[in-house]
Amino acid sequence: xxRSREHDEEEEWERSTAAVRHETTDKxxxxxxxxxxxxxxxxxxxxxxxxxxxxxTSLILSLVFNFIVCKLNLTTGVIPSLNVAAGLLGFAxxxxxxxxxxxxxxxxxxxxRQENTVIQTCVVASSGIAFSSGTAxxxxxxxxxxxxxxxxxNTPANVKKLSIGWMMGFLFVVSFxxxxxxxxxxxxxxxxxxLTYPSGTATAYLINSFHTPKGAKLAKKQVAVLFKSxxxxxxxxCFQWFYTAVDGCGFSNFPTFGLQAFDxxxxxxxxxTYVGVGMICPYMVNVSLLIGAIISWGxxxxxxxxxRGIWYSADLSPSSLHGIQGYRVFIAIAMMLGDGLYHVxxxxxxxxxxxxxxxxxxxxxxxxxPGVTDQDAQIANxxxxxxxxxxxxxxxxxxxxxxxxIILAIISIIAVPFIFHQLKWYHIxxxxxxxxxxxxxxxxxxxxxxxxxxxxxxxxxxxIFSSWVGLEHGGVIAGLASCGVMMSIVSTASDxxxxxxxxxxxxxxxxSMFFSQVIGTAMGCFLTPLVFWFFYKAxxxxxxxxxxxxxxxxxxxxxxxxGVEGISSLPKNCLNLVIGFFFAGFVINLVQELLKRKETRFxxxxxxxxxxCMAIPFYLGGYFAIDMCVGxxxxxxxxxxxxxxxxxxxxxxxxxxxxxxxxxxxxAAILALFNVSPPICMKFLxxxxxxxxxxxxxxx
Numbered sequence: 001x002x003r004s005r006e007h008d009e010e011e012e013w014e015r016s017t018a019a020v021r022h023e024t025t026d027k028x029x030x031x032x033x034x035x036x037x038x039x040x041x042x043x044x045x046x047x048x049x050x051x052x053x054x055x056x057t058s059l060i061l062s063l064v065f066n067f068i069v070c071k072l073n074l075t076t077g078v079i080p081s082l083n084v085a086a087g088l089l090g091f092a093x094x095x096x097x098x099x100x101x102x103x104x105x106x107x108x109x110x111x112x113r114q115e116n117t118v119i120q121t122c123v124v125a126s127s128g129i130a131f132s133s134g135t136a137x138x139x140x141x142x143x144x145x146x147x148x149x150x151x152x153x154n155t156p157a158n159v160k161k162l163s164i165g166w167m168m169g170f171l172f173v174v175s176f177x178x179x180x181x182x183x184x185x186x187x188x189x190x191x192x193x194x195l196t197y198p199s200g201t202a203t204a205y206l207i208n209s210f211h212t213p214k215g216a217k218l219a220k221k222q223v224a225v226l227f228k229s230x231x232x233x234x235x236x237x238c239f240q241w242f243y244t245a246v247d248g249c250g251f252s253n254f255p256t257f258g259l260q261a262f263d264x265x266x267x268x269x270x271x272x273t274y275v276g277v278g279m280i281c282p283y284m285v286n287v288s289l290l291i292g293a294i295i296s297w298g299x300x301x302x303x304x305x306x307x308r309g310i311w312y313s314a315d316l317s318p319s320s321l322h323g324i325q326g327y328r329v330f331i332a333i334a335m336m337l338g339d340g341l342y343h344v345x346x347x348x349x350x351x352x353x354x355x356x357x358x359x360x361x362x363x364x365x366x367x368x369x370p371g372v373t374d375q376d377a378q379i380a381n382x383x384x385x386x387x388x389x390x391x392x393x394x395x396x397x398x399x400x401x402x403x404x405x406i407i408l409a410i411i412s413i414i415a416v417p418f419i420f421h422q423l424k425w426y427h428i429x430x431x432x433x434x435x436x437x438x439x440x441x442x443x444x445x446x447x448x449x450x451x452x453x454x455x456x457x458x459x460x461x462x463x464i465f466s467s468w469v470g471l472e473h474g475g476v477i478a479g480l481a482s483c484g485v486m487m488s489i490v491s492t493a494s495d496x497x498x499x500x501x502x503x504x505x506x507x508x509x510x511x512s513m514f515f516s517q518v519i520g521t522a523m524g525c526f527l528t529p530l531v532f533w534f535f536y537k538a539x540x541x542x543x544x545x546x547x548x549x550x551x552x553x554x555x556x557x558x559x560x561x562x563g564v565e566g567i568s569s570l571p572k573n574c575l576n577l578v579i580g581f582f583f584a585g586f587v588i589n590l591v592q593e594l595l596k597r598k599e600t601r602f603x604x605x606x607x608x609x610x611x612x613c614m615a616i617p618f619y620l621g622g623y624f625a626i627d628m629c630v631g632x633x634x635x636x637x638x639x640x641x642x643x644x645x646x647x648x649x650x651x652x653x654x655x656x657x658x659x660x661x662x663x664x665x666x667x668a669a670i671l672a673l674f675n676v677s678p679p680i681c682m683k684f685l686x687x688x689x690x691x692x693x694x695x696x697x698x699x700x
Contacts, residue, residue, distance in 0.1 A: 034205075035386045035507070037212050041112070046394045046509030049114040050516060057093050058119050058516075061086060062126035062523045066531045068662040069127050071273070073136035074535060074548040076616065076624045078277060078289075082127055083120065083203045085226075085655035090119035091210045092223040113211040114508040120203060121499045121513055122520035125492075129524025132454065132491045133171055135532040138462070138480040140553035141560065145542045149554060150321035152569050153561050157422065157474035164533045166419050171525040173415045174485050177408045177432070178492030179517060181439045183401035186500050186510065191388060193358050195447025200498035204505030218648060226652040226659075233272040233660025240270065241668055245681035247546065255684050256626075262684075264297045265621025274624050276657030278631020279650055284606060285613050286628040292614030293622025301328065311572045319544060321558065326571045329558045332618035334578040336555075338585025339611040340456035346593070347445035347453060354448060391504045394511040405436075412485070420481040422474030427465060431485050438486070439493035446494040447501075454491035459559055461486040466563030475564035480556060492521065538669035544619075551619045585611035 065082060072079050094111050101107040133139070140146060142160040147153065182189075189195050209215030244250035251270040255262035278286050304327050308314050316323035321330075409432040413425050438457050446452050466479025496517050503513040535541060535548065542550045567575050588611045595605035617625055631654070638646040685693065 034208055034505075035383050038113070038208075038507070043390060043507050044109075044112060044114060046512040046515075048109065049112070049118050049509060049512040050519075051109065051115055051118075053094060053097060054115050054119050054516075055122070055519065057090055058122035058126070058520065059523060060093070061089055061119070061123045062520065062527055063531075064089075064659065064663065065123055065127035066130045066524070066527045067666060068658060069130035070135070070528070070531045070535060071548075071662045071665050072277070073131065073552070074541060074550045076274070076620055077136065077552050078274075078281075078616065078624070078628075079131060082655075083124060083199060084206065084651045085659070086123040086127075087116065087120045087203055087206050087210070088219065088222055088226065088652065088655070090123065091116055091207075091219055092226075094119065095216075095219075111211075113207050113506050114512065116207045116210060117204070117502055117506045117508040118512055118516040120207065121502065121516045122523070125495065125499075125517045125520025126524035126527065128491065128495055129171065129175060129521060130528045130531070132487050133167075133175075133524070133528045133532075134480075134484050134487070134556075135167070135528060136550050137552035138458070138483045138487075138556045139167060139170075140542065140550055141480050141555075141557035142477055143542070143553070146550075146553045146557050149319040149325070149542075149544075150557075150561070152321065152565060153471065153476050153557070155471075158471065158476035160420070160477055162536070164529050167529045167532075168525065170416070170419050170481075170484065171488075171528065172522075173412050173419075174488045175492065175521050175525050176518065177405060177412060178435075178439060178489035179496055179514070179521065180401045180405035180408065181436045181489055182443050182493040182497055183396055183514065184398040185440065185443070186396075186497065187392075189443065189447060189497055190391065190500055190504050193354075193444075193447070195444065195497075195501070197447045197498050197501035198450040200501035201505060203498075204502045207502070207506055222649060222652040225649050226656040229276075229653045229656025230660040231656075233276075233657045234664050235660075236270075236272060237661045237664035237668075241664070242678050243680045243682035245678045249678075249681035249683050251682070252547075253684070259684065259686050264302070265623055266293070266297065266626065267623050268626050268630065269623045271624065271627045271661065272657040273661040274627035275631040275634070276654040278628030279635045279654035279657075281628060281632075283632050283636070284608075285610060286625065286632045288609035288613035289617055289625035290622060290629055291609050293617035293625045295614070296328070296331075296618040297621055300331075321561070321569070322571050325544070326569075327574055327577065328619050329554055330562070330570055330574055330578050331581050332615045333555055333558050333562070334582040335585040335611050335615035335618070337459060337559075338582040339589060339615070340453070340459060342586045342589040343453055344456055344460075346589070348441060350448060351441055351444045354444070387504050387507060390507045391510060394509040396510060396514055416481070416485065420477055422469060422478040423465075423481050427468070427478065427482060428485060431461070431482060432489075435486060435489040439490050442490045443494045443497045447497065452491065452494045454487050454494070457490045458483040458487040459556075462556065462559045463563040466560045469564075471564040476557065476560040479560040479563050483556065492517075534669055535665075538672045549620060551616070555619065581615075585615070 065086065068082070069079060094115065098107055098111045139162065143162050144159050147159045210219045240251045244252070253262075254267060254270065256268040257266055261267065301324065304311065305324055308324070312323045312326070319325050413428045413432070416428050417423055417425055442453055442457065461482045462479040464479075465482035466475040469475040469478040496514070499513045499517055500510060502508070503510060539548050540546050541548050542553055544551075544554075561569050570578065588608060592605050592608040595608065635646060635650055638650060
């Protein structure tokens with residue numbers, strides 16, 4: 001998936017499965033009939049592709065992945081691609097189960113690639129809800145906890161107390177509409193325009209390889225490596241827990257580069273999760289994060305803090321949006337919005353140009369692609385014919401899709417204002433009127449580039465609807481809620497089309513893809529609020545200096561405040577910095593695109609940092625960027641030593657590191673709920689402070 005998954009901005013990181021992309025390229029370059037290997041395998045009907053064991057496996061993995069995504073959302077918001085782990089773990093669990101049944105003679109239905117695809121689709125749909133649900137962004141931004149971090153907008157009309165009941169109800173009301181918005185265009189996207197959907201294609205080749213004899217052997221080795229990595233990560237996290245008696249203790253507060261650097265949030269915090277994330281994300285993503293941390297915490301914030309009492313009041317609390325925190329939040333928002341605006345405009349232009357080119361090419365079918373041999377054409381024709389045959393076999397009538405969209409939209413228009421009285425029925429109606437167009441643009445652009453811009457459309461909705469409603473009438477809540485409505489449509493539309501592409505390449509029925517997406521979405525709507533509530537009750541969520549700072553909660557609320565209050569909410573000189581970084585986010589992307597088009601042998605565009613990635617450390621600091629750079633360093637050294645082995649096993653090692661530490665948060669949270677504290681506090685003091693402590697203890 002790639003969901004993207006801040007997956008908010010995280011959707012950019014979800015397109016970062018480098019190892020799988022490499023495998024995909026290799027597969028495509030091999031002149032082998034993919035479907036010829038499965039010629040003797042019977043393709044089950046769509047009802048037999050969605051099996052009970054597939055649904056049970058999906059539910060188990062959905063719970064696991066919801067914990068992983070929730071933890072990542074609440075820490076830094078950087079979500080890597082989890083498609084590889086979903087496909088691999090789904091294969092491992094069901095293959096182990098069917099092997100046991102086969103040995104005792106009870107196996108009735110063999111494990112097929114179509115069933116594997118259903119599991120992967122279901123799990124990714126569920127974990128995608130964990131991202132797009134906004135429990136760590138726009139929904140959390142409504143809470144009194146986040147609202148209390150700033151004086152402006154902290155009024156009853158602009159605050160909503162979180163409750164598991166209305167959160168779950170809101171997700172069920174809005175999360176299914178997007179599934180129907182893009183279904184009528186599936187044949188145009190997949191068959192007519194032949195959009196690649198890189199993540200969906202990579203996942204399909206991965207699943208196809210699992211179910212060939214050679215691929216199954218490699219998959220078993222990958223599972224073994226993933227399991228070892230998981231055990232190490234889980235055990236190391238358990239070990240670290242014993243040294244965290246109070247806040248500020250433990251390995252996660254190790255002053256790796258000295259105490260002064262630690263105060264500026266530069267240290268390695270021994271997080272195996274983000275080391276694993278760094279192994280999955282492209283090198284430039286991790287370097288961009290580090291550059292952003294250096295620019296902000298190393299240069300800008302110390303300079304602005306030296307103006308305390310001049311640019312902003314010295315009496316303000318550190319968390320006030322009218323003080324240093326305001327610079328951190330609003331400058332980060334500006335850079336994200338600049339990056340987002342560029343990509344929205346770029347994608348619209350690219351979509352229009354591509355549509356015109358596709359229509360023009362249809363008028364001249366005599367054009368022969370240079371360099372394509374008869375053998376290549378035979379291979380492509382055989383695979384394409386067989387895949388098209390099954391893709392057209394089980395259709396979803398357009399009347400059903402259109403009727404489903406209208407009915408669910410009406411339900412949402414009626415229900416959402418009961419949950420958020422600040423939003424009126426006509427606000428929701430306007431959202432659902434324009435959403436299908438944006439869903440098409442997002443799905444089409446995602447097919448071309450693998451970029452999902454759902455979060456950017458959500459941010460635009462915040463600004464539009466918060467300013468429309470106004471501060472006095474609850475514009476902050478209205479903007480944040482409209483973000484959820486918009487994101488749920490735009491995100492699920494592109495995700496579903498990715499799944500249709502995966503199904504097309506694995507001969508999975510469109511109906512099984514659609515219904516597994518529906519089931520996975522339902523699982524996500526149920527599990528996501530429960531998992532979030534588990535963290536919410538066990539830990540101090542939203543504390544900027546705590547274990548779970550949930551950065552996007554304050555960032556999204558800051559966008560809503562910009563919508564209702566405008567520039568009046570910014571501290572002194574913050575507006576100039578905001579404008580500068582907004583244009584910087586736009587221009588950096590533009591420069592990168594221009595360098596791409598003037599390609600040189602040095603590929604300079606690859607060394608241009610990502611503004612979106614640079615903006616995240618502006619608020620959080622550089623500790624997680626250092627973790628991710630360590631992951632990149634491990635991968636780089638592994639590739640230098642044995643590139644093929646790194647390509648085969650690095651995603652499995654990374655997935656194990658992520659799963660192990662993330663799942664340790666479950667027993668750790670349970671212990672916290674029962675007030676069981678770690679026995680030891682490991683803390684680091686300067687020599688002078690240590691002397692004072694010794695003297696104090698001796699005197700007492």
